[in-house]
Amino acid sequence: MSSKVRILLPVKRVIDAALxxxxxxxxxxxxxxxxxxxxxxxxxxxxxEAIKIKNEHKDLVESIHAVSIGPAKAQDILRIALAKxxxxxxxxxxxxxxVEPLQVSKILKAVQERQxxxxxxxxKQAIDDDSNQTGxxxxxxxxxxxxxxxxxxxxxxxSTVEVEREIDGGVEVVKASLPMIITTxxxxxxxxxVTLPKMMKAKKKPLEKLKVxxxxxxxxxxxxxxxxxxxxxxxxxxxxGSVDELIxxxxxxxxx
Amino acid sequence: xxxxxAKLPVAxxxxxxxxxxSNVRLTSxxxxxxxxxxxxxxxxxxxDFFKSVVGDSAVITNEDDLLLYNEDQMRKYRGQSRVCVKPxxxxxxxxxxxxxxxxxxALVPQGGNTGLxxxxxxxxxxxxxxxxxxxxxRSFDSTSGILKADAGLILENADNFLAENGYIFPLDLGAxxxxxxxxxxxxNAGGLRLLRYGSLHGxxxxxxxxxxxxxxxxxxxxxxKDNTGYDLKQLFIGSEGTLGVITGVSIxxxxxxxxxxxxxxxxxxxxxxxxxxxRAKSELCEILSAxxxxxxxxxxxNKRFSKNTHPLAQDDPDVDVPEYPxxxxxETSGSSKEHDDAKLETFLESIMEEGIVSDGVVSQDETQxxxxxxxxxxxxxxxxxxxxVYKYDVSLPLPVMYDxxxxxxxxxxxxxxxxxxxxxxxxxxxxxxxxIGDGNLHVNVIVREYSKTVExxxxxxxxxxxxxxxxxxxxxxxxxxxxxxxVGYSKTDVEIALMKQIKHKFDPxxxxxxxxxxxxxxxxxxxEEYISSSGEANGSRxxxxxxxxxxxxxxxxxxxxxxxxxxxxxxxxxxxxAPTAPPTAPPMMAPLFExxxxxxxxxxxxxxxxxxxxxxxxxx
Numbered sequence: 001m002s003s004k005v006r007i008l009l010p011v012k013r014v015i016d017a018a019l020x021x022x023x024x025x026x027x028x029x030x031x032x033x034x035x036x037x038x039x040x041x042x043x044x045x046x047x048x049e050a051i052k053i054k055n056e057h058k059d060l061v062e063s064i065h066a067v068s069i070g071p072a073k074a075q076d077i078l079r080i081a082l083a084k085x086x087x088x089x090x091x092x093x094x095x096x097x098x099v100e101p102l103q104v105s106k107i108l109k110a111v112q113e114r115q116x117x118x119x120x121x122x123x124k125q126a127i128d129d130d131s132n133q134t135g136x137x138x139x140x141x142x143x144x145x146x147x148x149x150x151x152x153x154x155x156x157x158x159s160t161v162e163v164e165r166e167i168d169g170g171v172e173v174v175k176a177s178l179p180m181i182i183t184t185x186x187x188x189x190x191x192x193x194v195t196l197p198k199m200m201k202a203k204k205k206p207l208e209k210l211k212v213x214x215x216x217x218x219x220x221x222x223x224x225x226x227x228x229x230x231x232x233x234x235x236x237x238x239x240x241g242s243v244d245e246l247i248x249x250x251x252x253x254x255x256x
Numbered sequence: 257x258x259x260x261x262a263k264l265p266v267a268x269x270x271x272x273x274x275x276x277x278s279n280v281r282l283t284s285x286x287x288x289x290x291x292x293x294x295x296x297x298x299x300x301x302x303x304d305f306f307k308s309v310v311g312d313s314a315v316i317t318n319e320d321d322l323l324l325y326n327e328d329q330m331r332k333y334r335g336q337s338r339v340c341v342k343p344x345x346x347x348x349x350x351x352x353x354x355x356x357x358x359x360x361x362a363l364v365p366q367g368g369n370t371g372l373x374x375x376x377x378x379x380x381x382x383x384x385x386x387x388x389x390x391x392x393x394r395s396f397d398s399t400s401g402i403l404k405a406d407a408g409l410i411l412e413n414a415d416n417f418l419a420e421n422g423y424i425f426p427l428d429l430g431a432x433x434x435x436x437x438x439x440x441x442x443x444n445a446g447g448l449r450l451l452r453y454g455s456l457h458g459x460x461x462x463x464x465x466x467x468x469x470x471x472x473x474x475x476x477x478x479x480x481k482d483n484t485g486y487d488l489k490q491l492f493i494g495s496e497g498t499l500g501v502i503t504g505v506s507i508x509x510x511x512x513x514x515x516x517x518x519x520x521x522x523x524x525x526x527x528x529x530x531x532x533x534x535r536a537k538s539e540l541c542e543i544l545s546a547x548x549x550x551x552x553x554x555x556x557x558n559k560r561f562s563k564n565t566h567p568l569a570q571d572d573p574d575v576d577v578p579e580y581p582x583x584x585x586x587e588t589s590g591s592s593k594e595h596d597d598a599k600l601e602t603f604l605e606s607i608m609e610e611g612i613v614s615d616g617v618v619s620q621d622e623t624q625x626x627x628x629x630x631x632x633x634x635x636x637x638x639x640x641x642x643x644x645v646y647k648y649d650v651s652l653p654l655p656v657m658y659d660x661x662x663x664x665x666x667x668x669x670x671x672x673x674x675x676x677x678x679x680x681x682x683x684x685x686x687x688x689x690x691x692i693g694d695g696n697l698h699v700n701v702i703v704r705e706y707s708k709t710v711e712x713x714x715x716x717x718x719x720x721x722x723x724x725x726x727x728x729x730x731x732x733x734x735x736x737x738x739x740x741x742x743v744g745y746s747k748t749d750v751e752i753a754l755m756k757q758i759k760h761k762f763d764p765x766x767x768x769x770x771x772x773x774x775x776x777x778x779x780x781x782x783x784e785e786y787i788s789s790s791g792e793a794n795g796s797r798x799x800x801x802x803x804x805x806x807x808x809x810x811x812x813x814x815x816x817x818x819x820x821x822x823x824x825x826x827x828x829x830x831x832x833x834a835p836t837a838p839p840t841a842p843p844m845m846a847p848l849f850e851x852x853x854x855x856x857x858x859x860x861x862x863x864x865x866x867x868x869x870x871x872x873x874x875x876x
Contacts, residue, residue, distance in 0.1 A: 018622030034514050036593075038621030076597075080620050192570040193520075193617035193624060196608055199601075 003159055004062035005178065007050045008117035010108050011043040011066055011081055013074040014128040021128075023228045029098075030128065030228070039077040042123025044191040045184045049153060050121050051085035052189060057155055063087050065115050069107055071095055075207060083194040083202035090208045094219065101133035103219050108134070109141045110215035118179035119161075124149050125183075135183035145176035149185040280327050280334040281706070283379045283737070292380045293770055295362040298338050302361065302383075306341045309351045314389060316340040325384040328377045329370050329431075330645060332706060333737060335378030337364070342389040346464060346472060346503045352385060353501060354470025362770045365497040367408065367439025370431035372647050375496045375736025376439065379771040385501060387438055393417055394476075394504065401509040402461060404476055407438020407502045424512040426453035430633040438502040444494030446732030448633075451693035452545040452589065453510055456493050463489045464504030468763040476506045491758065496734045497769040499762045513545070513589030515596045518628045519604055521616035522568045522580035526658045528612050529582050533654075533692050535612070536586055539603040543596050546587035547693040551661065554635045554687035555583060557702060561638040567617045567628060580614055584692075585632050635689055639700040642684045646701040646710065648718050649690075652727035657697045660721060661688035664699065664714070671713050682707050696731040719745040735773045743774065 015021055015030060016038040022031040039047075047066070054061040066081035066089040068074040078089040092107055099107070112120065125132035139146035147153075147163035151171070154162040163182060165172045212219055240246045250256045284290065306315045316322055317339050326335045343349045356363050362382040369376050378384060387408035394404040401423050405414060412432040415425040427440055429447035439445075441463065444456055453459060462478030475489050492499055523529055529549050536544055555577045559566055568583075569575045590596040600618070607613045619625040639645040652660065664686045668674040675681035684702040699718070703710055719729045723745040730739055730746070743752060752774070759766070760776035 016622045018626070036515070036622060041621075041623075190565070192565075193567045193628075194620060195568075196519075196521075196604055196613075196616040196618065199618065200605055200608070 003060070005053075005057070005060050005119050005155070005159075006062050006115065006117045007053070007064045008108075008112055008115055008120045009043075009047055009050050009064060009066040009081060009086060010104075010111075010120070010122045010134070011047065011068050011077050012040040012123070012126045012128075013037050013068060013070045013077050014040045014126055017041045017127050023230060027227050027229065028225055037073065037076075039080055040123050040126045040128075041191075042125060042127070042184055042186070044123075045186070045188050046121040046123050046182075047081050047084050047086065048189045048191045049150075049182075049184060053153065053155060054085060060155065060159075063115075065089065065117065067092065067108070067111050069094055069099055069104055078207055079199075079202050080194055082205040082207070083198045084192070085198075086205075088206045088208070090210060092210050092212060092215070094212055097219060098221075099219055100221065100223055101131045102137055102222065103217070104134050105137035105141055106217050107212060107215060108138050110217055112138075112142065114215075120144075120179075120181045121184065122181075123184055135181055139181045142179070142181070144179050144181055146181040146183070147174050147176065148183040150182050151185050151187045153182060153188065278323050278327060278334060280331045283333045283335060283374070283377075286333075286706070290379065290771065293362070293766070294360075295382075295767065295770070296360045298361065298381060298383060302355075302359070303339055305355055306339065306352060309355075310341055310343050310348050314342040314344065316342070322384075325366060325369065325386060326377060328374050330372065330374075330640060330647070332644060333374040333377050333379070335364075335384075336381050337378040337384045338381055340366075340384040340386055342386045344389045346390075346466065349385070349387075349390075349466045349501055349503050350470045350472055353466050353468060356383060356767055357469050357765065360765055360767065362767050364769050365442070365501040367436030367442070368410065368431065368434040370435040370439070371443060371736060372649065372733045373730070373736025373738040375443070375734050375738075375769065375772050379737060382770065387436055387501070387503070390438075390503060391436075396421060396423075398422075400480075401511065402506060403509050404504065404506045405437060407441075407464075407505055408436050409438075409505075411435050411437055411440060418509055419512060422512050423509040424449075426459040426507070426510055427456065430636050437505050437507070441493055441505055442495060442497050442502050443734045444732070446691070446694060446696060448546050448548070448587075448691070450691065450732075451547060456507075457490060459508050460489065460493055460505065461508050462506035463492055463502055465489075465492050465500040465502050467500045468765070468768050472503075473500065474504075476504050478506060480508060494734065496736060496772050498759060498773050499768065501768075511591075513591065515588075515590050515593035516545075516625065517588045517596055517600050518619040518625050519586045519600060519616055520567050520618075520628045520631065521584045521586070521613045522578055523582045523584060523612070524580060524614055526582060529584055529658075529692065530654055531612050532584055532586075532607060535607055536603065539606070540586070540588055540599060543588040543590040543599060544586070544693075545589040546585065547691070548585040548632045548689070549692045550583045550585070550632055550635065550689040551658070551687060552577060552579070552581050552583070553685050554639075554689045554700070555631065557641075557685065557687055558631055558634050558638045561641045562630065562634055564627070564630075567631065568615050578615070583631070584613075585628065632689065635687065635700070636698075639687060639702050642702050643704040644702075644706045646703065646706075646714055647733070648699040648701075648714075648729075649731050649733040650697050650699065650718070650722045650727050650729055651695050651731040652697055652722060652725055654692065654695055656725050657690075657692075657695065658688060660697060660718070660725075661686055661699060663721060664701065664718070667717065668701075668710075668713065671709075673710060673713060679704065682710050694731070716742055716745070722746075737771055740771070740773050 014037065015032065016036040019036060024031045050064050054064060064086045066078055066086040068078050069092040072093055075091055078091055082089055090111060120138065122135055124135065135146060135148055147165065149165045150163045151166045152164035156162065160175055160177050161180060162173055162175045165174065166185065166187065240249060303315060303317060322337060322340055325340045326337050341352055343352060363385050364378045364382045366376050366384050366386045390406035390408040391410065392406050393409065394406065396403050398421050403414065403418065411425065411427065414437055415432065418425055426449060427445060427447050428449045429435065429445055441456055441460055446455065461480060462475040464476050465473045467473055492502055523532065533547055536547055555566060559576050566577050568578045588596050588600050604616065619628050665674065668683050668686065673681055674683040674685065676685050682703050682705060684704060687700045687702065688697060690696045690698040701714060719742040722729050728746045729742055735743055755774050756777040759774050763776055766776045
């Protein structure tokens, strides 16, 4: 293995995290018409971390390649990744098809092979389906070490990587050599704004467009969504006038 | 201070462990020249009557609970009301107002109490009539976009309700989480979307108002087009609670834009700000929905309290706020994201390449969008954090708009009042920001504590300066208590006389928000003397704006009370012609007249020095 680091950044286009998702009329999915889409916030953190690593280890990092699987509009988020500092990018155009985590992992494995990447940084989960599986499955397919839910990443001079993970009651530190996979948690860093000069430069950076077939992978569905439902609306509270009334109410609700 | 506290009932101190106390000075102490007018006193009988109308729980008499209603949000004014009533419907409002009118009890209608000129709090013991229990949407027509709602509906709730239906409230402002739409109408709030959707005078279709005698005026079913006689609702828009209590609002709401983008830019000069605005208007055209500017000092103040990383300083952790003297926030709203993105990108690229803008960022998602807006909207709150803030909200011609901030900094420095680091100086800094698109500048003089010295240094200097430069002394905040004496700097004799007559027509006893805007006066007539005196300085009867000095001085005198009209002859020789004034420090007009409630003096040394400089005697 060469000592250079080639980072792969899988990013997903999702409904903006600040918006309240609405279930569509047929109850099979989320209403996506006229809704604002943005980069998955955890992936945004992954991008930020990759740039940070590159800035801190200029000699070590050879390239950063961003990849997104989604509709043609996913180009927007690739442009952001490029503006932030990724060197090259690939869009795997699957139109509006839903792609399950296992399929995503297979596609990413193919991309990894094309790019010869040896460090993959991605969000621990996408905020639309909240699967939290892609990183782990990809590690399994590649048979690479994985450090999930990273809250701190440190690259050592001997090409080993130390990752801190927040666990119940403390911090766990895991260490592995490249190649490896890191999935990012919320506290890893705070993504920055993209400045205009960088945005303008990003337009000239390469954005390759591929179909799934080009990678020799086919998308198959293994899961079936039966129905999506909103959680039940919270009942309004009520004021009680006295302790006796409170006790009576609690008894009525069989709380005591 | 202690003597006063001792007079207040202290019966509850033992029974209550936590006592909500206030360190805000009573308005009557800060302004001892203001005297309580001859109104009735609130008695137990009054309270009983209110309780019989609205129920026991909707009448607040507990002194601690009343603080919320007595104090304004800037913690500058504090009234001494003994009772707050919270009616639940228009009928109850009507009964309460009628009772007050019959018993000559003064009252202050109050919405979210987010006013910035002391117009929503009592000065003495006026009854507070809070609309906060009238907070329902009455109806919404999703075809026409007409929303009908109670006046106490919180602006943000109204907007969220409309968002569900694909519409937007045509008004947005920093205090949206607390302010009421009725209060917005009463203050004729401008806010962040005015550039796009115009003023409330255009979007409000109808109002329900309880008049001072208890009569309910109802034009809620008004149409968009209705040319049958006088458009009466317009009188209540911007009336600041002096003509009646707004209880219902019918407003036309535009469709909610599907795509919103924000660009936050750093610029090297105020000229560049103006140039960017010009270019934005022509190149962004119909998608431009807000154009806000902020000076560097406002960003520094925001940074001190928000502690967030400034969007243009993220690459260098040692820099709090970059050195650009000006910042601009541009919002675009449209129906097609691709179209808007492309347009904004082309625009930003061209102004960057031409060097008009030095640096900038664009929001990539909703979270960033809100974060960027915070660097503009958060200034107001951050300005209040050092102890207090003197706020001026003025309209000025764009080319001279920012000069006011620079003139004020120089003036405060000359008086040795300003220092960002020296805590013994009362003023921290002067920050300027506002709606370039509307020619509206917000001036925040951030102080460590409110003081007469600072106030006298600022007022009426600011008003005079604004008047000299053909501006308005209140663009969107209203007159309230703070600026009521200075209406003459923006309105002519004729306008003021008409306002007094209108006030008298609606509220002959003057019970509604009595220490605000204007007192009713039936005696004033538009006599020959009025008409000729307004224009005589430049020989024209009708060109009222031609000589601002002449206009403001005579107008102020007549805005006061009839007895001072007799002084007019004495006053007129004091008029100073504008051309003799040096441009950076225009001469301050000596205080020539006394107000019904208040008597303001500029700093004495200051007034004398300036009077000397311009060769006139200072009459005090």
